[in-house]
Amino acid sequence: xxxxxxxxxxxxxxxxxxxxxxxxxxxxxxxxxxxxxxxxxxxxxxxxxxxxxxxxxxxxxxxxxxxxxxxxxxxxxxxxxxxxxxxxxxxxxxxxxxxxxxxxxxxxxxxxxxxxxxxxxxxxxxxxxxxxxxxxxxxxxxxxxxxxxxxxxxxxxxxxxxxxxxxxxxxxxxxxxxxxxxxxxxxxxxxxxxxxxxxxxxxxxxxxxxxxxxxxxxxxxxxxxxxxx
Amino acid sequence: xxxxxxxxxxxxxxxxxxxxxxxxxxxxxxxxxxxxxxxxxxxxxxxxxxxxxxxxxxxxxxxxxxxxxxxxxxxxxxxxxxxxxxxxxxxxxxxxxxxxxxxxxxxxxxxxxxxxxxxxxxxxxxxxxxxxxxxxxxxxxxxxxxxxxxxxxxxxxxxxxxxxxxxxxxxxxxxxxxxxxxxxxxxxxxxxxxxxxxxxxxxxxxxxxxxxxxxxxxxxxxxxxxxxxxxxxxxxxxxxxxxxxxxxxxxxxxxxxxxxxxxxxxxxxxxxxxxxxxxxxxxxxxxxxxxxxxxxxxxxxxxxxxxxxxxxxxxxxxxxxxxxxxxxxxxxxxxxxxxxxxxxxxxxxxxxxxxxxxxxxxxxxxxxxxxxxxxxxxxxxxxxxxxxxxxxxxxxxxxxxxxxxxxxxxxxxxxxxxxxxxxxxxxxxxxxxxxxxxxxxxxxxxxxxxxxxxxxxxxxxxxxxxxxxxxxxxxxxxxxxxxxxxxxxxxxxxxxxxxxxxxxxxxxxxxxxxxxxxxxxxxxxxxxxxxxxxxxxxxxxxxxxxxxxxx
Numbered sequence: 001x002x003x004x005x006x007x008x009x010x011x012x013x014x015x016x017x018x019x020x021x022x023x024x025x026x027x028x029x030x031x032x033x034x035x036x037x038x039x040x041x042x043x044x045x046x047x048x049x050x051x052x053x054x055x056x057x058x059x060x061x062x063x064x065x066x067x068x069x070x071x072x073x074x075x076x077x078x079x080x081x082x083x084x085x086x087x088x089x090x091x092x093x094x095x096x097x098x099x100x101x102x103x104x105x106x107x108x109x110x111x112x113x114x115x116x117x118x119x120x121x122x123x124x125x126x127x128x129x130x131x132x133x134x135x136x137x138x139x140x141x142x143x144x145x146x147x148x149x150x151x152x153x154x155x156x157x158x159x160x161x162x163x164x165x166x167x168x169x170x171x172x173x174x175x176x177x178x179x180x181x182x183x184x185x186x187x188x189x190x191x192x193x194x195x196x197x198x199x200x201x202x203x204x205x206x207x208x209x210x211x212x213x214x215x216x217x218x219x220x221x222x223x224x225x226x227x228x229x
Numbered sequence: 230x231x232x233x234x235x236x237x238x239x240x241x242x243x244x245x246x247x248x249x250x251x252x253x254x255x256x257x258x259x260x261x262x263x264x265x266x267x268x269x270x271x272x273x274x275x276x277x278x279x280x281x282x283x284x285x286x287x288x289x290x291x292x293x294x295x296x297x298x299x300x301x302x303x304x305x306x307x308x309x310x311x312x313x314x315x316x317x318x319x320x321x322x323x324x325x326x327x328x329x330x331x332x333x334x335x336x337x338x339x340x341x342x343x344x345x346x347x348x349x350x351x352x353x354x355x356x357x358x359x360x361x362x363x364x365x366x367x368x369x370x371x372x373x374x375x376x377x378x379x380x381x382x383x384x385x386x387x388x389x390x391x392x393x394x395x396x397x398x399x400x401x402x403x404x405x406x407x408x409x410x411x412x413x414x415x416x417x418x419x420x421x422x423x424x425x426x427x428x429x430x431x432x433x434x435x436x437x438x439x440x441x442x443x444x445x446x447x448x449x450x451x452x453x454x455x456x457x458x459x460x461x462x463x464x465x466x467x468x469x470x471x472x473x474x475x476x477x478x479x480x481x482x483x484x485x486x487x488x489x490x491x492x493x494x495x496x497x498x499x500x501x502x503x504x505x506x507x508x509x510x511x512x513x514x515x516x517x518x519x520x521x522x523x524x525x526x527x528x529x530x531x532x533x534x535x536x537x538x539x540x541x542x543x544x545x546x547x548x549x550x551x552x553x554x555x556x557x558x559x560x561x562x563x564x565x566x567x568x569x570x571x572x573x574x575x576x577x578x579x580x581x582x583x584x585x586x587x588x589x590x591x592x593x594x595x596x597x598x599x600x601x602x603x604x605x606x607x608x609x610x611x612x613x614x615x616x617x618x619x620x621x622x623x624x625x626x627x628x629x630x631x632x633x634x635x636x637x638x639x640x641x642x643x644x645x646x647x648x649x650x651x652x653x654x655x656x657x658x659x660x661x662x663x664x665x666x667x668x669x670x671x672x673x674x675x676x677x678x679x680x681x682x683x684x685x686x687x688x689x690x691x692x693x694x695x696x697x698x699x700x701x702x703x704x705x706x707x708x709x710x711x712x713x714x715x716x717x718x719x720x721x722x723x724x725x726x727x728x729x730x731x732x733x734x735x736x737x738x739x740x741x742x743x744x745x746x747x748x749x750x751x752x753x754x755x756x757x758x759x760x761x762x763x764x765x766x767x768x769x770x771x772x773x774x775x776x777x778x779x780x
Contacts, residue, residue: 023264030256038245044281045255053263109432112284113245123245142244 007069015060022060026053029073032143036077039123040134041084042107048084052077071152074143078135078153085131098132105131125175133168140165248289250306250341254278273340276304276347285436288343292350295335302335303350305410306343310438322386323411330379332399332407351407356398359406360477366510369477370543372406374536377470379408381532384463391461392436393469394450395477427456427489448489449482453497453523464525467532471520474539478513479504483521499523506755512542622754623682624761628670628768631677636670639764643668646760666757679764681757693738700734701727 005013005021007028013021030049037048055076056063063072082097085105089097097105107127114120126134132154139145139153151161254271261268271278276293279301283290288307295302323334336347356376360369376398380390388411390397397409431437433448446455452468455461475483483501486492495501501521504514516538522528529535631639640652640661650663659670662684669680704727 019264023260026260026263027256030259031252034247034252034255035244038247046258046280049255050259050262053259057263109435110245111432111435113247115243115246119243119246122243138244 011063011069025069029070033073033077035142036074036138037081038113039110039126039138040081040102040131048080051080055080068149068152071149074139074153075155099130101128101130103128121176125172128175129168129171132164133171136164136168137172248306251281251289273304273306273345274338276302278304287436287438301350302347304345304347306340306345309343322388326383326386326388328379328382329405330375330407331382332409351399351401353399353401355396356400356406357395359400360395366478367543370513370539373474373477374540376406376408377532377536380466380470381536383411384466384532389461389463390466391444392446393466393473394447395473427493431489433489433492448492451496454525456493456496462525463532464528467520467528467535470532471517475517479508497523503759506752510542511755513539516542622750622757623680624757626679626761626765628677628679628765630672631670631768635768638767639670642764642767679761681761683753683757693735693742696738697731697735701731704730
């Protein structure tokens with residue numbers, strides 16, 4: 001393959017009817033979308049991942065540049081996620097779903113997806129904060145999204161997104177502290193979270209990210225960050 | 230899959246692990262659905278993966294198509310850390326095992342250095358899901374008898390399950406239960422190595438492994454020997470079977486605990502929480518109690534024997550078809566905080582528990598557990614001959630002669646069972662009483678007489694008084710103003726009306742209190758019998774120890 005085309009180019013080609021470009025976008029983002037659902041739901045992902053990409057296929061002509069293709073894709077994924085939890089708790093509104101943690105909504109612990117207890121503690125803590133906070137943090141952690149991209153996913157202004165990231169981090173730190181009470185190995189998680197938070201604060205939220213910290217997704221796709229910044 | 234790690238930044242925030250093969254299958258499936266085209270098959274050997282139907286600590290399970298034999302199977306792919314050892318011996322035993330109540334194993338092999346097991350695909354639900362629909366006791370017992378036969382058949386060919394629980398039994402759409410996942414992993418053995426402990430964050434309802442890939446078990450269902458890091462034997466399956474049966478009937482675990490540590494301590498000390506009397510037929514409870522003994526040799530000699538005993542309770546189970554109110558409690562209530570709560574017992578603590586009884590810590594610890602906690606009820610409950618008077622439940626029995634230290638143990642036990650009470654000495658006798666229960670220990674020349682009784686007083690008094698007051702209030706607030714207006718000139722009459730209604734209230738209260746006492750009679754009697762049996766065991770076991778150990 002020649003030099004990889006970026007998301008926006010592929011999207012334009014896809015919008016003009018080139019399904020190969022669509023497939024390339026799918027291949028590029030599939031892992032991240034699977035990862036997005038993995039810690040926020042139990043059971044098979046087939047339906048959720050499929051609905052996300054189908055939703056994207058349906059709406060591809062409406063995708064605009066400002067949030068980038070990735071922001072749009074995760075926005076769809078987030079809606080699919082919320083709707084699927086709402087189907088299990090029909091008496092709740094989408095806002096109430098956002099405010100509940102998936103553990104409150106009935107998810108089981110993440111034991112099947114953790115390699116060691118530190119990871120398990122982190123995954124479980126993420127499952128115990130509100131769904132919106134979990135979404136925000138996991139996008140920051142695993143997809144290395146900037147505050148601007150997160151704002152695109154949540155469809156809120158940049159300032160609001162920054163506030164929510166900050167609040168989510170506080171919630172998670174508190175959750176980890178609660179777990180850590182009485183068990184030393186978990187303290188190290190909290191410490192590393194602090195380190196992580198410091199590193200993140202050290203870079204300007206919207207500055208182009210240095211490629212010394214590539215995300216797994218970035219390695220595969222070769223075109224991140226998106227041109228939104 | 231996500232092997233890219235930056236030690237300083239990322240370890241704490243690793244995304245969840247997903248099996249690479251499942252990601253491949255998912256990617257191909259969704260691509261075919263979204264962009265059309267035929268789906269490229271994802272395979273393990275001759276099996277084409279269809280759908281991910283489950284996953285656990287050990288690996289991922291798919292439904293798959295065996296294209297040679299044209300049938301649907303279930304395939305479990307074990308994580309690499311559980312795939313290294315040679316399983317041929319067990320595979321052969323598994324293949325030999327063909328039983329209607331065991332999920333059949335068709336094939337065992339290796340795929341990309343991971344072991345896989347192809348087995349019978351059972352359309353249906355887990356026993357846990359099955360029992361969550363409201364089921365009568367006879368139905369539950371019948372289902373467990375069948376599942377138990379599957380376990381017993383495995384024992385007969387030398388296989389131990391080590392992780393029996395309702396999640397590992399599949400109830401097919403035909404209603405037949407089949408036990409799943411025999412001997413897939415190695416359990417700790419006597420060959421040394423670090424003592425396996427439950428790590429913080431362990432989910433009490435999940436199959437738990439050590440990092441070396443040894444199966445510890447599922448904490449909520451594990452036998453004391455497993456909590457202590459001993460190898461599991463057929464007797465451990467018996468214990469797990471009894472825990473599961475108790476949970477299915479009563480609706481909660483026999484050893485409820487807020488965290489792993491309490492759970493382990495309760496299990497190794499045999500402190501199970503007796504169920505409400507109405508929630509389970511006593512004959513079935515007796516079977517469960519024996520299978521829950523701390524010491525393996527005090528359980529039934531074999532699972533077969535347990536099943537025989539359980540089968541003989543069927544007539545009682547049939548008569549007893551209402552389930553206790555507590556049955557609605559679910560597992561979340563009994564162990565809610567476990568995964569965020571305190572960690573399990575550490576090695577030093579396990580050793581300490583063992584040392585308490587002066588026993589070498591590793592692999593001699595069954596005896597330790599036994600020494601610190603005698604089983605709940607060893608003698609059949611019937612041996613505590615109850616002498617009942619018609620209105621007040623009372624249980625009389627004889628204990629050996631007791632030194633005062635043991636008396637203290639019994640008093641502590643009663644404090645725990647029946648709420649804190651007061652103790653006083655009456656001559657040589659000891660009397661302990663709480664709000665509702667009274668215990669007399671009267672030493673004679675050869676033994677000690679134990680009398681346990683329910684106190685009549687409190688309810689019989691407070692109720693009438695309460696009703697009298699309520700009646701007075703009602704009369705004063707409604708009748709009195711009326712009467713004042715009507716009978717202004719007959720002041721004596723007003724007083725009479727008020728007095729009469731008060732007396733009426735007191736009488737009604739007495740009647741209701743009495744009715745309630747009668748209704749509770751059987752239950753209280755059963756509670757007292759259980760308490761008496763427990764005291765007897767405590768007394769005997771503490772006498773046989775140089776230093777009595779109580780709570």
